[in-house]
Amino acid sequence: MANYKDAAHLASLTKPSEPVFCIRPAAARKAADWFLGAFPGDTFYAVKANPSRWLLQTLFEAGIKKFEVASIAEIRLIRSMFADAEIAFMHPVKAAEAINEAYGQHGVRIFSLDSDAELDKIIRETGAASDLTLCLRHAVPNDDAKISLGRKFGVDGDEAVALLQRMRQAARQLGIAFHVGSQTMSPAAYVRAIDIVEQTIIKAGVIVDVLDVGGGFPAAYPGMTPPPLADYIDAIERRFNAMLVAENCALWCEPGRALSAESSSLIVRVEARKGESLYINDGVYGALFDAGHLNWPFPTRRLGAAAAALDVFELFGPTCDDLDHMPGPFFLPADIAVGDYIEIGVLGAYGVAMRTGFNGFAAYGEAVVEDAPMLTVFETLPMTKAIRGEEANG
Ligand SMILES: Cc1ncc(COP(=O)(O)O)c(C=O)c1O
Incomplete structure (x- = not known):
């Protein structure tokens, strides 16, 4: 090129x-380095944000070896490029054939769900496999997000408690996942979400092996300058460490926007x-x-x-x-x-x-x-007010 x-x-x-x-491979590497260095757990790249091969390759070479996907096409793409990548199939409503192929042909073991019907489907299509990581998609508020992802997926309350208990029986590893919405402008959103899922875990009385805080980490756009990304990681880390149920629990995140924007x-x-x-x-x-x-x-x-x-x-x-x-x-x-x-x-x-x-x-x-991106959240660059959208005519 x-x-x-x-x-x-x-x-x-x-x-x-x-x-x-x-395209700016250096910017992608910087974002990957930042997450790998700062996030106190595993980082999955949410492929939907940008499935370009050059970007996937750049992130992989920078150390992002785990990918969050929404479809069988994304799974085939990742598997065709990286034989050993870990793939998490986190769309809560999947075609039966997609689950079957993902498990049987591509080595996918991580699935999310938010209903009994989806759990039944996963059990059936994987032949009641004993090596599954099943993540409940918990509903959480999306109030701090510029793009809500809170309406379509997720369960809470008694429904979440009962489903989590059922999932514990089917899963080798049990996870709980949420999404605070894309371009989330306050770290407090993650804290509130963890407060909520902790209550569900306590009520269900189950041991949880994975807490997946999803995506939602922001990029900088004109007139939309988020707090420092480090504040998000700090808030998540503190709240996660204070969880009563966190012992031996892994922490995951699934940034799409922040790794690719x-x-x-x-x-x-x-x-x-x-x-x-x-x-x-x-x-x-x-x-x-x-x-x-x-x-x-x-x-x-x-x-x-x-x-x-x-x-x-x-x-x-x-x-x-x-x-x-x-x-x-x-x-x-x-x-x-x-x-x-x-x-x-x-x-x-x-x-x-x-x-x-x-x-x-x-x-x-x-x-x-080879130049730097016009705006960045990964370092402080001298940005003009015009680029930041704070001033016209000047
Ligand atoms: C399950 C899941 N994970 C991660 C992401 C990535 O979110 P973002 O690009 O806001 O980081 C999305 C976006 O829709 C998603 O649905």
Whole structure:
């Protein structure tokens, strides 16, 4: 893959007519090193955030040997790349065939569930295996998350107590897992969740072998600067160590966003300008799903032209659909024009993974760049206020 100093270098040399992913293996390595060094337990990478082969390979080489997956396709991908990786199949509602293949052909032993029916299915499809790690997906509040994952999965109360007791009979290792929601802005969310699951464990009177605090660790976006990541780890570690039931219990986490967000940005080109609306060559049916559907505030900068006062813009993607609209606000030079290139940063999580190819806009370039990501949670970088979204016109 071609290598460039930064996105501006790439754009000036290649003048791309299609969007180009700028990939930063060094940023992925830094994120992996950070989690492996700081988290007092096992880190599983949540593959759904970004299943790019280069990223999986980079994380694996950096020491992330465990992967959290949602589908049989993700399992096949991980197994095809890493014969010895540990795979946790943590979607609480799985196809019977997927469980069967995961257990029988890919060596998957870790499964999550939130119902009796799913437990019956896992027991049946694994031939009542005696080597399973079964994790109950516990419902917990998602109030501190920018993206709630609290509505669809998870059990609590008496239902969780009864299911945990049943699972204890079927599992070699019994786990309890939760997800506080993606881009969780307060470490207290994890503490509250552990408070809740501890009560369930006490009421069930079972020994738990694994506590899995899930994903939800934040990245930095304009106007969305989270507390230091170390505060999250501290809060989790203290509360975990104070658990009455923690003796001999392993601690796991499943970051997707935090391990991948900083690893990619995207170069797009302005194809038309109408006032403060810019028509660019990628959009919500491409890698910018979150910018449109969730109004996610990605950092932007114009590449290669002289600095100018900033103005506030909205973006439209290349398809013919009205929904292909990213309201922003995006802060870009007031004199931005057709043919200019824009870098959209911190797009490594839930960007590549969301592309549809709708209207035939499916082609992307890819190249390695050597500069630092536009925003980072892994060290303090000198960031301009504009990139942080704190100031327009200046
Ligand atoms: C079970 C599970 N684990 C981990 C993750 C990763 O979450 P995040 O990207 O917020 O870290 C998700 C995201 O949907 C998930 O569903």
